[in-house]
Amino acid sequence: GDSVTQMEGPVTLSEEAFLTINCTYTATGYPSLFWYVQYPGEGLQLLLKATKADDKGSNKGFEATYRKETTSFHLEKGSVQVSDSAVYFCALIRAGGTSYGKLTFGQGTILTVHP
Amino acid sequence: GAVVSQHPSWVICKSGTSVKIECRSLDFQATTMFWYRQFPKQSLMLMATSNEGSKATYEQGVEKDKFLINHASLTLSTLTVTSAHPEDSSFYICSARVGTASSDTQYFGPGTRLTVL
Numbered sequence: 001g002d003s004v005t006q007m008e009g010p011v012t013l014s015e016e017a018f019l020t021i022n023c024t025y026t027a028t029g030y031p032s033l034f035w036y037v038q039y040p041g042e043g044l045q046l047l048l049k050a051t052k053a054d055d056k057g058s059n060k061g062f063e064a065t066y067r068k069e070t071t072s073f074h075l076e077k078g079s080v081q082v083s084d085s086a087v088y089f090c091a092l093i094r095a096g097g098t099s100y101g102k103l104t105f106g107q108g109t110i111l112t113v114h115p
Numbered sequence: 116g117a118v119v120s121q122h123p124s125w126v127i128c129k130s131g132t133s134v135k136i137e138c139r140s141l142d143f144q145a146t147t148m149f150w151y152r153q154f155p156k157q158s159l160m161l162m163a164t165s166n167e168g169s170k171a172t173y174e175q176g177v178e179k180d181k182f183l184i185n186h187a188s189l190t191l192s193t194l195t196v197t198s199a200h201p202e203d204s205s206f207y208i209c210s211a212r213v214g215t216a217s218s219d220t221q222y223f224g225p226g227t228r229l230t231v232l
Contacts, residue, residue, distance in 0.1 A: 006226070036223075040165060041223040041225075042225055043119065043121075043208065043226060044159075044208070044210075044223040045222050045223070046221075049220075052212040073154065089158065089159070098135075101147060101149075101164070101212055102149070102161055103159075103161065103210075103221060104161075105158040105159045106157040106158060107157060108156075108157075108158055
């Protein structure tokens with residue numbers, strides 16, 4: 001079945017540090033890939049997405065590129081802020097079939113940014 | 116942006132009782148809603164897919180007689196945990212898919228913390 005694997009957390013960084021959260025996936029066909037963020041006490045919010053190979057999703061300074069050859073969708077940000085502290089989830093949706101529309105999530109990575 | 120609410124945000128109940136959780140799309144109509152369960156420090160596990168006007172589709176291993184889902188309108192889906200037991204204690208999250216079948220965007224509710232004593 002489909003699966004998403006994220007790097008183990010928690011990740012602790014100082015403000016303005018570079019962030020990478022690794023994400024790899026296993027799925028049949030050509031899934032769409034997502035990063036969701038969950039701030040403390042809030043629901044998941046879509047951070048960015050990419051729907052085909054070599055697409056780059058970006059939002060709020062975060063970027064991730066859909067790499068089909070390595071089945072990866074790593075999240076990066078050049079300079080993190082304290083306000084980026086949250087849990088980040090990598091996810092995929094299979095392109096079609098009976099699983100269409102169903103998100104498969106990675107285990108989540110807790111990010112803490114210190115001033 | 117699209118907003119999804121859940122009620123209640125937290126609930127404590129006694130073992131053997133039933134608990135109903137509501138999921139509402141506040142400013143859009145959602146033909147499909149999803150229910151997830153999240154254990155502490157773990158990922159979200161899809162429980163079921165709820166389509167307006169039809170029976171919910173449950174994931175393998177999820178007891179449909181225990182987790183009753185009703186999607187009565189385009190803005191409301193409910194999850195009822197029947198005869199709850201301590202092992203049902205968890206964080207339950209709903210999401211709503213907006214737009215056509217080609218839309219992959221889901222909007223998530225803030226979640227409901229269920230504690231069964």
